[in-house]
Amino acid sequence: ISPPIQQRRHASKQHFVADLSQCLFDFVIQLLPTPEEMAVKEDVRKLLERLIRTIEPDSRLLSFGSTANGFSLRNSDMDLCCLIDSQERLAATDLVTMLGDLLERETKFHVKPLPHARIPIVKLSLDPSPGLPLGIACDIGFENRLALENTRLLMCYAMVDPTRVRTMVLFLKVWSKRRKINSPYKGTLSSYGYVLLVIYFLVHVKNPPVLPNLQQMPPLRPITKEDTHLNGYNTWFFDDIELLRQRWHSENTETVAELLIDFFRYYSRDFSYNTGVASIRAGLLKKDFKGWQNDLSASRYNDARERNRLCIEDPFETDYNVSRCVTKDGLYTIRGEFMRASRVLAARPERAIIALAELCE
Numbered sequence: 001i002s003p004p005i006q007q008r009r010h011a012s013k014q015h016f017v018a019d020l021s022q023c024l025f026d027f028v029i030q031l032l033p034t035p036e037e038m039a040v041k042e043d044v045r046k047l048l049e050r051l052i053r054t055i056e057p058d059s060r061l062l063s064f065g066s067t068a069n070g071f072s073l074r075n076s077d078m079d080l081c082c083l084i085d086s087q088e089r090l091a092a093t094d095l096v097t098m099l100g101d102l103l104e105r106e107t108k109f110h111v112k113p114l115p116h117a118r119i120p121i122v123k124l125s126l127d128p129s130p131g132l133p134l135g136i137a138c139d140i141g142f143e144n145r146l147a148l149e150n151t152r153l154l155m156c157y158a159m160v161d162p163t164r165v166r167t168m169v170l171f172l173k174v175w176s177k178r179r180k181i182n183s184p185y186k187g188t189l190s191s192y193g194y195v196l197l198v199i200y201f202l203v204h205v206k207n208p209p210v211l212p213n214l215q216q217m218p219p220l221r222p223i224t225k226e227d228t229h230l231n232g233y234n235t236w237f238f239d240d241i242e243l244l245r246q247r248w249h250s251e252n253t254e255t256v257a258e259l260l261i262d263f264f265r266y267y268s269r270d271f272s273y274n275t276g277v278a279s280i281r282a283g284l285l286k287k288d289f290k291g292w293q294n295d296l297s298a299s300r301y302n303d304a305r306e307r308n309r310l311c312i313e314d315p316f317e318t319d320y321n322v323s324r325c326v327t328k329d330g331l332y333t334i335r336g337e338f339m340r341a342s343r344v345l346a347a348r349p350e351r352a353i354i355a356l357a358e359l360c361e
C-alpha cells in the first residue's frame, strides 16, 4: 500500500474511533436513570425497610447490584439485601414467608415469596402508573453480605476511571440485553458476569492496564484475618479511591471506542474458553488448576446443562464460577455475538451512529 493510501486509512480510522467514542457517551447518557426514578426507588427502599422492621426491629435494608454500583440503566430492577444485626433472628425461610404475607396485606406490590429457593428471596413488582411508567421489579434477599461487598468492589472500579469504565459497562449491558444474551435462566450470562469480563479485560488484558488490581494492592496499614474475612472468604480490597486517584495513573490513553473494539476482538478470538478462567483477582487461571473442567455429568442436572463451559471466578467466592449457568449453546451464541460486533465495528461505516444502531439491532 502506498504511503498516501496508508495515511488516508489511518485518518479515516482515527475519525471513526473519535466519532464512535462520542456516540457511545451520548448513547449511554440518555439511558441513565432519571433523578426522579432514583428518588422513587429510594422511597420504595425506605418503605420496605420500615415494614420489615415491624417483624425484625434490628434489621437494615440495603441496595446492591446496579442500583448501588453505578452501572444502573433506566428501569433496571432493584436488588435489596436485608441485614439483621441481632443474634436471635428468624430463619430466612420463616422471614420470607412472614414478609410475603405482610407486604401482600400492606402494599400494592405483587408479591412472590420463594422461601425454599437456594437463596430464599421475596420477589416484588409494581404495575406501571403515571409517575412510574414502567413499574418496578425488586428482589429482597437476606444476609447476602458477600453481594454487598462485590457491589462495593465494582463501584470502586467504576470510580477509578468513571468515563471509560462506566461507558463500556453500560454499553455492554444494553447491547447484551438487546442481543438477548443476558439471561442466565436461558443459558447466557448475567449482567454481573459481563461486568467482570470488562474489568478482567481492563486490569489483565490491556497493556498498559486501564485499571489497577484493587485486590492485590498493598494495604495502607496492617490488616488481620478478622478484618478481612467474611464467611471464610477474603473480601479485602483497596477502597480508598481518593488516595488511589492521587497515587495511581493509568498509562493507557486509549479511547472508550478503541477499548470496546479491542474488547470484542479479545472475546471473539483470543480468550482461551476451553482451558482458561477469567479472574479479576488473579488474572488468567487454568480450569485444571481450579478443578473446573467441563463437567459433562448432565444427569446431575435436570437438563443437558454443563457447568464450566465459560469460567469467570467470583472476586471473593473464589470457588464459585459466576458463569456456571452458561450452556454450550449459550456460549456459542455469546461468542457469535462478540464476533458479529467485531465485524460491524471493523467495517467502519461512514458514520459511527450507524455502527452503533446495527450493533444493538
Ligand code: ATP
Pocket: 064, 065, 066, 067, 071, 072, 073, 076, 077, 079, 146, 147, 148, 150, 151, 173, 190, 191, 192, 193, 314, 322, 323
Ligand atoms: P441489571 O441492571 O441487569 O439488573 P446488575 O448490575 O444489577 O444488572 P445483576 O446480574 O442483576 O447485575 O447482579 C446483581 C448482584 O447480584 C451482583 O452485584 C452480585 O452481587 C449478584 N449476582 C448476580 N449474578 C450473580 C452470579 N451469577 N453469581 C453471584 N452473584 C451474582
Ligand code: MG
Pocket: 065, 066, 076, 077, 078, 079
Ligand atoms: Mg440487578
